[in-house]
Amino acid sequence: MNAPVKAEAGYNFAYLDEQTKRMIRRALLKAVAVPGYQVPFAGREMPLPYGWGTGGIQVTASVIGPDDTLKVIDQGADDTTNAVSIRRFFAKTAGVATTTGTAEASIIQTRHRIPETPLKAGQIMVFQVPIPEPLRWLEPRETVTRRMHAEADYGAMHVKLYEDIARMGRITTSYDYPVMVNRRYLMRPSPIPRFDNPKLDRSPALMLFGAGREKRIYALPPHTLVKSLDFEDHPFAIERWTQRCQRCGAPDSFLNEIVVDDRGTRRFVCSDTDYCDGRMA
Amino acid sequence: MSDGPLLEVRHLTRRYGERYACRDISFELWRGEVLAIVGESGSGKTTLLNAVCGRVTPDRGQVLFYGADDRARDLTALSGVELRRLVRDEIGFVHQNPRDGLRLGFSAGANIGEPIMAAGGRHYGNIRRTAADWLRRVEIDANRIDDLPATFSGGMQQRLQIARALVTKPRLVLMDEPTGGLDVSVQARLLDLMRGLAAELRVAIIIVTHDLGVARLLAHRLIVMQDGRMVENGVTDQVLDDPQHPYTQLLVSSVLAA
Numbered sequence: 141m142n143a144p145v146k147a148e149a150g151y152n153f154a155y156l157d158e159q160t161k162r163m164i165r166r167a168l169l170k171a172v173a174v175p176g177y178q179v180p181f182a183g184r185e186m187p188l189p190y191g192w193g194t195g196g197i198q199v200t201a202s203v204i205g206p207d208d209t210l211k212v213i214d215q216g217a218d219d220t221t222n223a224v225s226i227r228r229f230f231a232k233t234a235g236v237a238t239t240t241g242t243a244e245a246s247i248i249q250t251r252h253r254i255p256e257t258p259l260k261a262g263q264i265m266v267f268q269v270p271i272p273e274p275l276r277w278l279e280p281r282e283t284v285t286r287r288m289h290a291e292a293d294y295g296a297m298h299v300k301l302y303e304d305i306a307r308m309g310r311i312t313t314s315y316d317y318p319v320m321v322n323r324r325y326l327m328r329p330s331p332i333p334r335f336d337n338p339k340l341d342r343s344p345a346l347m348l349f350g351a352g353r354e355k356r357i358y359a360l361p362p363h364t365l366v367k368s369l370d371f372e373d374h375p376f377a378i379e380r381w382t383q384r385c386q387r388c389g390a391p392d393s394f395l396n397e398i399v400v401d402d403r404g405t406r407r408f409v410c411s412d413t414d415y416c417d418g419r420m421a
Numbered sequence: 422m423s424d425g426p427l428l429e430v431r432h433l434t435r436r437y438g439e440r441y442a443c444r445d446i447s448f449e450l451w452r453g454e455v456l457a458i459v460g461e462s463g464s465g466k467t468t469l470l471n472a473v474c475g476r477v478t479p480d481r482g483q484v485l486f487y488g489a490d491d492r493a494r495d496l497t498a499l500s501g502v503e504l505r506r507l508v509r510d511e512i513g514f515v516h517q518n519p520r521d522g523l524r525l526g527f528s529a530g531a532n533i534g535e536p537i538m539a540a541g542g543r544h545y546g547n548i549r550r551t552a553a554d555w556l557r558r559v560e561i562d563a564n565r566i567d568d569l570p571a572t573f574s575g576g577m578q579q580r581l582q583i584a585r586a587l588v589t590k591p592r593l594v595l596m597d598e599p600t601g602g603l604d605v606s607v608q609a610r611l612l613d614l615m616r617g618l619a620a621e622l623r624v625a626i627i628i629v630t631h632d633l634g635v636a637r638l639l640a641h642r643l644i645v646m647q648d649g650r651m652v653e654n655g656v657t658d659q660v661l662d663d664p665q666h667p668y669t670q671l672l673v674s675s676v677l678a679a
Contacts, residue, residue: 291502295539299524299531303539305545306530308569371545 141209141244145161146234154201154234158184160184164202164357168348169360174263176321177289178272187282193251194352196268203264203348209237211245214413216253216394223327227269241416252315252335256393257386267330269351272358274328294326305374307366310340314379320367327366331354335378335394340366380399383408390418425487427452427495428473435468441649442468448644448654454622457640458655459630459672463481465649466629470595472497473627474512475504476537486511488626501552509539513586513624517598519578522585523570523624529556529581536589555578555584555646559614576607580614587618600635612638633676637661645669 142419152158160182167181186194198420204210210230214223218240226249227238239245242257259265275285278296288294304312317334321327329340330349340347342361356392361365370376384391387409393416395408410416428450435458444603450456458466471477473484475496485497488511496504507613514673516522519675523532533552534542539648541546553563559580561573579599600614616639619626630636636657638644643660645653645668652666 208604287501293539295506295541296535296540297544299527299535302534302545302548303527303531306528307550372543373546 141158141239145231145235148232151233154204154421162203167357172361175360175364176325176327176358178356178358181267181355181357183204183352190353191201192222192270195350196249196266199257199266199348200247204234204236204247208246209239209244210247211239213250213253217413224314242414252331253411254413259343260342263345265345265347267349269330269349270349272328272356274326301369303360306365311374318369334395337368373384385410388416390419426450428490429485429489431483433472433479435472435477435479443457446651450625451530452625455626455640456642457628457636458632458644459633459636462644464646466646467597470597470629474508474514474595499532511592513591513594515582515586517594519582522582525571528567532570532581533588533659536585538606542591555588559584574663576603576611579611591626598630
């Protein structure tokens, strides 16, 4: 864990001005009150490009306080460019403590993964979301998708899963796998692997989702029912590997397949670097 | 099951600006009956069809639909949710252009399965069996179930659309020029198929067409429209063999003898 540092002069606490943070907090409160509902908000320009986590950063900036400890992960790793940059951004502008340890963090901003270490009550997950609308591929018009959400008119969503089974014999949608929240709203869990979907269900942590380009916020309050779409005779199932992690030997974590030489030798290792390091220690 | 009508249209009027698309149209439709609406382009046929399934809101008049519970519902007074649910469960629609009625990027099976899934079907095996069964009924080889409709001929696409419209067993099917753009032999097969299915399922059909041959072959009753008005209404053979209104006489006499 890196202890709190002195914030850089010239910036407001956590970069965003207080009015903007209040606006985002109002959107967050509404999102928590209606789990899975996409709340529009006046997303700001951030000092990084869309697609790099502008939505997540705005949410984190709005909920973070001086006593928080921040962890940022990208594809499960704490040491990739995006994760390092965002962590350093908040260390500089808010002077908060940062960490790579899942258990130590009070706020975890993430792209593509939910940590393997089970989350606890009081922790906040912040997801970076590229496309918030689960019905977008089905219907390009926003007016129509809003009507479909209002009427819970979601039957056609299964067409895509049907097509998977018809072609491949099983559901092949492997990430951003659509879920029903609290038996009411259809939600995109952001591009996390299907493997992480069960971690959303009745999680003790608060889950916040921010889409910067699309300017939408949605949320899962703690202990919310989250069910992945499936068929009665093709129930939802997570990915399985025949290997274990070749670094720490974990049998139960999400594995990355890494090509290690020019002859096509492969190595399977944990995608969650903190989890893997923790098992090695 | 009562023997009352399935659909009652009363004094339906729809204007676009100063122009009347439909003027004071009233008719009834019974279960299992095939009704053809004929008339030239711009006579209000399609507006009438769209008003019957709630896509167009009439300026005046009522559209009473008797659902599965035999209770009359005025489609013009229903809320958006109720209307869409009723239309989804009880009314099928076949477009003139299959591209408007099908999802061309998804397989034939998915196209037939979508209405089942929309109505809450969640068993893959059952959906697939039903889809295969319907492909057979509309004379498409069942081993094309995973092919994209884009690879189908025009006639096959139209039959696929009919299967998709009928799979949830609606009580009413609306067809807008279903044989338009098909060559004559394909038309004949399609008409044969529709006649068979209509009799077998006892589904009521309203078919909009400008082809009197189609009307003669398929329809029990006929409505002739001109300039938004219903100028003649009666049993098909009677209207076609003994037309009363000058416009109907013109229409009948202008059919080319083959």
